[in-house]
Amino acid sequence: PGIILNILLLYLIKRFSAKSLGAYKYLLSIFAVYDIYLTIMHAIIDLGAVVTEHFYGVVSHNHLDTSKFTSAYGACFMTPFTLLNIHFLYRYWVIKYLFHSFFLNGTLYYFGGVFAKPRRLSFRYYICEYGLDTTEEGYAEARADLARQFNRSDIDGWFVYHDELRISARTVGTILCYDVVMGVLTTSAALLALLTFRQIQAETTLTFADRHSQMRILLAVCIQTFVPFAFVYCPFLFFFNLPLVGFRLIWLAATVSPLVHSVFPALDAMVIILLMKDYRKGALLLIIGRQQRVVSIASQ
Helix, strand or coil: CHHHHHHHHHHHHHHHCCHHHCCHHHHHHHHHHHHHHHHHHHHHHCEEEEECCCEEEEEECCCCCCCHHHHHHHHHCCHHHHHHHHHHHHHHHHHHCCCCHHHHHHHHHHHHHHHCCHHHHHHHHHHHHHCCCCCCCCHHHHHHHHHHHCCCCCCCCEEEECECCECCHHHHHHHHHHHHHHHHHHHHHHHHHHHHHHHHHHCCCCCHHHHHHHHHHHHHHHHHHHHHHHHHHHHHHHHHHHHHHCCCCHHHHHHHHHHHHHHHHHHHHHHHHHHCHHHHHHHHHHHHCCCCCCCCCCCC
């Protein structure tokens, strides 16, 4: 469903985008393409949560002998937060600089290039791959026990080792580092949303129709931001963070987290299709298969 819905969204963007969207349609296209990539990655990796007496973490069911795929998965699923900040920044610029298209287009691609550069992904990947402490006494034995559960001689993944929920400072620091990154991105998105809302309210040159249109788009971006927050960050928070403070919700989080991660790309596309009027009408047109005739009467 994620691939189908995002391909549909790309088609709707191409065919039904209003001219007033400007370069924003390219941002929507980038997000749709990336969601297709995430869906394919999820299918290839087949992420699964594991919980044992001394371990909790994630493995790739299709690549059980290496942690590289789980690390890549964690790094790539943080990118939507960055893209959403670019969304909000663009919406703010549209109002602040009153549709200066040349400035917006140039700056949009500049920031898109900066935030999407591979070194950002590399940084997140190395945090995942090398951040957790694997040198603690008992880690190797716990890993061997987990491998036997999968009928394998060896297994690797993104594991948090604990001895009666006592976790090493290095592992805690890695988890908190991820929390800080996602917290900063989420906070900056909320701040940009508030600034954009205030700018729309304060701008006196906007017509009623333009103001309504900008508010509708801002609402769509806000809901689109809530989707990765609820379906990417919150599962991470419940699964990896709550045990640090003594909560025992691991089994529930282990069951739910992979499921909600898998539906995130599809929900992302649904939000845009349902909330953007042009795309909603375009989707209905494709589904119903009929187009209303518009009769124009010319008078001389």
